Amino acid sequence: MKHTLRQIFHSPKFVTGFVIFSFLLILMLIYPLISPGNPLEMVGLGTFFKPGVYVNVYDSVNTELHTLKLEDAAQKRIDSVLSDEDRVAMVNWLTAIGIDVEDIDISDTGALLELWWGNYDRSIRPEGMTKALRNYYERLNNRLNSIKNSDDIIIAEAGEEDGELIKTATITDTDYVNVGDVANVKFLPLGTDNFGRDVLKQLVAAAKTSLMIGIIAGCIATFIGLTLGLLAGYIGGVVDDIIMFFTNIFTVIPSFVILILISYSISQDNRGATTVAIVIGCTAWIWTARSVRSQVISLRNRDHVNLSRLSGHSLIKILLRDILPYIASYVVMALILQISSAILAEAQLSLLGLGPKTTEVPTLGLMMNWAMLYSAHLNGSWWAYFPVIFTIALISFSLNLMNTGLDQIFNPTLRD
Amino acid sequence: MKGYGKYFGKKIIWFLITLVAAVILNFILPRLMPNDPVAAITARTAEGISDVSAVKRIYETYAEQFGTNKPIPTQFYLFVKNALRGDFGLSFSQYPRSVSDIISSAIWWTIALQLPAIIVGWLLGNILGALAAYIRKGFDKVVMPACLLASSMPAFGMAVILLVIFGITLKVAPTSGAYSYTMIPNLSWKFIKSVIEHYQLPFWSIVIIAIGGQAIGMRSMSIYELNADYVKYSRFLGIKDGKIVRYVFRNAMLPQVTGLALSLGSMVGGALVAEIIFSYPGIGTSILQAVTMADYPLLSATTLIITLMVLIATFVIDIIYGFIDPRVKAAQFDS
Numbered sequence: 179m180k181h182t183l184r185q186i187f188h189s190p191k192f193v194t195g196f197v198i199f200s201f202l203l204i205l206m207l208i209y210p211l212i213s214p215g216n217p218l219e220m221v222g223l224g225t226f227f228k229p230g231v232y233v234n235v236y237d238s239v240n241t242e243l244h245t246l247k248l249e250d251a252a253q254k255r256i257d258s259v260l261s262d263e264d265r266v267a268m269v270n271w272l273t274a275i276g277i278d279v280e281d282i283d284i285s286d287t288g289a290l291l292e293l294w295w296g297n298y299d300r301s302i303r304p305e306g307m308t309k310a311l312r313n314y315y316e317r318l319n320n321r322l323n324s325i326k327n328s329d330d331i332i333i334a335e336a337g338e339e340d341g342e343l344i345k346t347a348t349i350t351d352t353d354y355v356n357v358g359d360v361a362n363v364k365f366l367p368l369g370t371d372n373f374g375r376d377v378l379k380q381l382v383a384a385a386k387t388s389l390m391i392g393i394i395a396g397c398i399a400t401f402i403g404l405t406l407g408l409l410a411g412y413i414g415g416v417v418d419d420i421i422m423f424f425t426n427i428f429t430v431i432p433s434f435v436i437l438i439l440i441s442y443s444i445s446q447d448n449r450g451a452t453t454v455a456i457v458i459g460c461t462a463w464i465w466t467a468r469s470v471r472s473q474v475i476s477l478r479n480r481d482h483v484n485l486s487r488l489s490g491h492s493l494i495k496i497l498l499r500d501i502l503p504y505i506a507s508y509v510v511m512a513l514i515l516q517i518s519s520a521i522l523a524e525a526q527l528s529l530l531g532l533g534p535k536t537t538e539v540p541t542l543g544l545m546m547n548w549a550m551l552y553s554a555h556l557n558g559s560w561w562a563y564f565p566v567i568f569t570i571a572l573i574s575f576s577l578n579l580m581n582t583g584l585d586q587i588f589n590p591t592l593r594d
Numbered sequence: 595m596k597g598y599g600k601y602f603g604k605k606i607i608w609f610l611i612t613l614v615a616a617v618i619l620n621f622i623l624p625r626l627m628p629n630d631p632v633a634a635i636t637a638r639t640a641e642g643i644s645d646v647s648a649v650k651r652i653y654e655t656y657a658e659q660f661g662t663n664k665p666i667p668t669q670f671y672l673f674v675k676n677a678l679r680g681d682f683g684l685s686f687s688q689y690p691r692s693v694s695d696i697i698s699s700a701i702w703w704t705i706a707l708q709l710p711a712i713i714v715g716w717l718l719g720n721i722l723g724a725l726a727a728y729i730r731k732g733f734d735k736v737v738m739p740a741c742l743l744a745s746s747m748p749a750f751g752m753a754v755i756l757l758v759i760f761g762i763t764l765k766v767a768p769t770s771g772a773y774s775y776t777m778i779p780n781l782s783w784k785f786i787k788s789v790i791e792h793y794q795l796p797f798w799s800i801v802i803i804a805i806g807g808q809a810i811g812m813r814s815m816s817i818y819e820l821n822a823d824y825v826k827y828s829r830f831l832g833i834k835d836g837k838i839v840r841y842v843f844r845n846a847m848l849p850q851v852t853g854l855a856l857s858l859g860s861m862v863g864g865a866l867v868a869e870i871i872f873s874y875p876g877i878g879t880s881i882l883q884a885v886t887m888a889d890y891p892l893l894s895a896t897t898l899i900i901t902l903m904v905l906i907a908t909f910v911i912d913i914i915y916g917f918i919d920p921r922v923k924a925a926q927f928d929s
Binding site for chain 2 (some may be wrong): 193290380426427429430432433435436438440441442450518519522525529530531532546549555556558560563564567570571574575577578579582585
């Protein structure tokens with residue numbers, strides 16, 4: 179046993195898979211401690227907030243101000259306000275009055291503004307330009323100027339008696355607050371989803387649930403498959419015929435179809451994560467049963483098994499003590515594959531709208547389902563779906579890697 | 595011919611048995627569940643209706659329509675009779691369209707998408723796997739983890755990633771549907787071009803996943819065969835490398851053919867979900883529609899059709915296998 183373990187941990191493939199998997203497990207355990215709270219809590223009012231640091235504006239106004247003189251501040255300010263359409267419009271105006279703008283890069287705000295301020299004059303009327311368009315340019319120019327001249331922003335409070343505004347503070351363009359001083363700052367590393375939930379917090383919880391679904395389903399499937407395979411292979415005869423009859427039928431009928439039918443019949447309200455896991459487990463045993471059976475058949479007539487039978491040992495004892503140890507490595511590998519395919523099955527079911535009910539626990543499939551329903555992939559909210567796909571892929575990649583590593587150890591012919 | 599006859603006869607009998615089992619399952623599974631599907635549909639339709647007798651009438655109408663008020667054997671007889679005629683009743687979500695109408699327009703998209711994709715993926719995967727096993731060294735070190743990663747990816751995940759990269763960021767391919775929505779299906783070049791453009795992303799997302807899974811299997815099989823005694827013996831005899839590789843490839847291929855038959859079900863399942871991402875008008879999208887709109891007749895029919903498709907495909911693969919497996923061939927010469 180000790181020797182086998184040492185051998186396993188010398189396989190680079192297994193170790194890589196194991197490290198990735200352990201890392202994910204540790205993350206699942208530690209992250210809820212760092213960021214406690216209900217993962218399904220809707221923090222954001224609105225859909226798909228970008229990842230980043232959210233600073234409370236109300237608090238930052240009342241925080242102690244510092245003055246910093248930064249040269250490029252005004253430039254950056256204009257940079258962030260000036261949309262691409264505005265930039266194109268500015269270039270169009272400049273072209274219209276006959277200025278050579280061939281080599282200007284519209285993303286270079288400095289050069290663009292220099293040209294603009296050097297040339298713009300509201301009294302010029304480029305040929306063919308409508309009044310509406312001229313007005314648009316005038317408004318654009320005024321906007322740019324107000325940012326350039328950095329007008330102060332006045333904070334006012336409504337007076338208690340007459341509601342008259344009373345000036346309480348002015349904010350100039352050189353005022354800064356230290357983020358550490360602001361009372362309320364929320365870091366959303368992966369933004370929020372369509373319900374305004376913190377994606378990262380939800381993702382960690384979802385990975386945990388999905389893994390749990392995988393483990394429950396994998397254990398059930400392996401248990402059923404192992405039992406049937408052992409019985410069919412060892413007893414043979416009629417038992418074998420009956421078991422193989424059903425196994426052959428279910429290998430061809432896609433288990434996905436059976437999953438859909440059962441899940442649909444259970445109905446949304448009764449589908450908890452555990453129910454889904456059990457249903458997946460009950461439909462996934464076929465592979466394990468087939469391969470366990472064929473392995474048991476090759477072991478059935480070994481001398482030690484015959485000896486055991488002659489000694490009058492019970493069926494269960496023979497199966498558990500004389501046959502199971504020989505196929506144990508195989509069963510572990512089958513279990514690993516079952517876990518990873520169960521996680522995939524849950525995700526696929528959820529995408530069809532047949533996953534666990536949404537209100538209780540997040541799962542990877544449900545997160546994906548909601549992101550797709552709200553077209554996160556079409557509106558550019560990558561944080562809502564990409565981390566989910568990445569997590570699913572990473573979990574099954576690490577499991578598959580461990581499986582390949584084990585395969586190479588227990589099947590010496592496959593070794594490099 | 596006797597050997598073949600026996601082999602094919604056995605396969606045909608199995609095909610029929612599985613078909614019957616599939617039909618029975620499709621009939622019985624929803625009825626075995628504690629929840630009455632008719633009650634579930636009634637609950638959806640009768641939402642907001644407080645009049646008890648009205649709800650009861652709705653329930654009875656649906657029960658009559660589905661025949662659930664009749665004894666189980668009669669129900670089964672009707673189910674089979676109607677299914678044989680291709681009559682699956684009327685769709686709830688697209689009333690008054692019949693379910694068979696919806697399916698007959700969806701199924702060709704699914705077949706046209708999945709059949710070539712799975713075949714191409716299987717071929718490319720096998721070639722890649724055999725090359726990885728034969729060349730080894732650097733090639734294997736790169737290809738193997740890449741294939742493992744591709745096969746770990748769910749089909750819908752690959753679909754989303756391809757869609758975002760090629761459809762939205764690079765804008766080289768359309769993002770949804772099977773043809774431009776401004777067009778009406780016809781046989782013009784413009785329409786065919788649009789179909790081909792819309793075909794690319796769903797096609798490749800299925801192919802890449804299939805390549806990954808098949809390459810891993812083929813690589814293991816080939817390594818196993820390359821280490822076999824007959825290969826060493828052939829080398830010892832001085833047979834050319836190219837010829838040995840051909841033998842190895844053939845021997846490693848056989849389990850891969852069976853493997854394709856066995857993994858077909860899960861591949862089709864994954865591809866159906868990938869269809870949803872592209873709103874491809876195939877069976878997968880129909881299933882989603884059936885689930886979200888509680889369209890029970892549609893769901894029942896689509897699952898039956900998919901099972902039937904997989905059964906037929908598996909049967910065809912089994913027949914092809916009979917022709918290429920030397921053991922079946924040998925049995926023919928013996929007799």
